[in-house]
Amino acid sequence: MSLFILIVGGGKVGTNLERLLRAEGYEAVVIEGDRHKYEVLEREFEHAAVLGDGTEMGTLERAGIGRADYVLAVTGDDEDNIIICQLATEKYGVPRVVARVNNPLNQRIFDSLGVKPTVSSVASILALVEHRLPRHRLLSLMTFEEENIVLMEVVVSEDSEVVGRKLSDLSLPQGILLALIFRGHEAVVPHGDVDLRADDRLLIVVERGKEDELYRILGQPS
Numbered sequence: 594m595s596l597f598i599l600i601v602g603g604g605k606v607g608t609n610l611e612r613l614l615r616a617e618g619y620e621a622v623v624i625e626g627d628r629h630k631y632e633v634l635e636r637e638f639e640h641a642a643v644l645g646d647g648t649e650m651g652t653l654e655r656a657g658i659g660r661a662d663y664v665l666a667v668t669g670d671d672e673d674n675i676i677i678c679q680l681a682t683e684k685y686g687v688p689r690v691v692a693r694v695n696n697p698l699n700q701r702i703f704d705s706l707g708v709k710p711t712v713s714s715v716a717s718i719l720a721l722v723e724h725r726l727p728r729h730r731l732l733s734l735m736t737f738e739e740e741n742i743v744l745m746e747v748v749v750s751e752d753s754e755v756v757g758r759k760l761s762d763l764s765l766p767q768g769i770l771l772a773l774i775f776r777g778h779e780a781v782v783p784h785g786d787v788d789l790r791a792d793d794r795l796l797i798v799v800e801r802g803k804e805d806e807l808y809r810i811l812g813q814p815s
Contacts, residue, residue: 595620599661599687601647601677602668603627603634606693610665611638622656648676650684658685667693671702678708741801747811751791754812761785768800769807 596619600607603625614621615638623638624647625631634642645652647668658664664681666674674692681687694700694713703711749756755763760783765771774781775794781787789795799807 596662597621597657597660598663598665599653599656599658599681600624600665600667601653601674602666602693603630603642604667604669606667607665608634610667611641615641624652624656648673648680650680653677653680653685658687661685661687662689663687664690665693666690669695671695671699675703675706675708679706743799743801743804745797745799745804745807747795747797747807749789749791749793749795749811752812753789753791755789755810756791757788759786759788763810765810766803766806768803769810770798772796772798 598614598619598621600610600614600621600623603611603623607623607625611621611623611634620641622641622643623634624643624645625634626644626646628644631642631644635644643652643656645655647653647666658681661681664677664687666677666681668674668677671694674694678690678692681690690708692703692708692711694703694711697713700711700713703709760771771783773796774783774787774789775796776790776792795811797807
């Protein structure tokens with residue numbers, strides 16, 4: 594049985610999602626509040642475009658939210674995206690929602706309200722840039738919300754107190770797991786006899802809330 598995906602926001606993101614999903618054979622409908630944009634969508638997608646305010650229940654119901662497998666809230670307004678996702682999950686019981694975060698500073702609001710998963714193109718681009726800047730030595734690569742863990746990359750600084758120490762001496766506590774060491778172009782599998790060197794890139798799985806403890810152990814600034 595084909596998935597039905599409801600997209601709220603007919604800008605470039607929503608339009609391209611609609612095209613790609615339909616090309617893959619999925620049933621998708623896009624909601625757009627601006628009449629001119631809607632008319633463009635309607636010409637391309639015909640009955641798979643709905644004119645209206647995606648934060649209003651009447652519009653969502655006309656678009657078929659009651660049978661939606663996914664709701665993708667990708668408008669240019671973060672407040673609207675939050676409302677859409679909350680309505681989808683709490684009012685209509687949609688099993689899966691995805692929210693676009695336009696301003697990364699609003700991410701904490703999405704998190705505090707339990708709106709997840711979220712996608713922020715700005716934050717993603719910034720992370721890629723920071724990954725190449727030497728002053729950024731602590732990066733959160735990926736967050737697993739349900740598992741309450743974070744995948745982090747830590748670059749060992751030259752003045753870190755762990756430089757020259759063996760891993761067996763670190764005594765990493767439960768909830769902090771060193772998964773891999775990147776040393777130049779080489780990948781080193783961690784074991785007790787491996788010593789840490791300046792500029793080693795450590796791939797670490799950390800329980801949420803233990804980031805400060807990790808920084809303390811590695812002698813890195815938080």
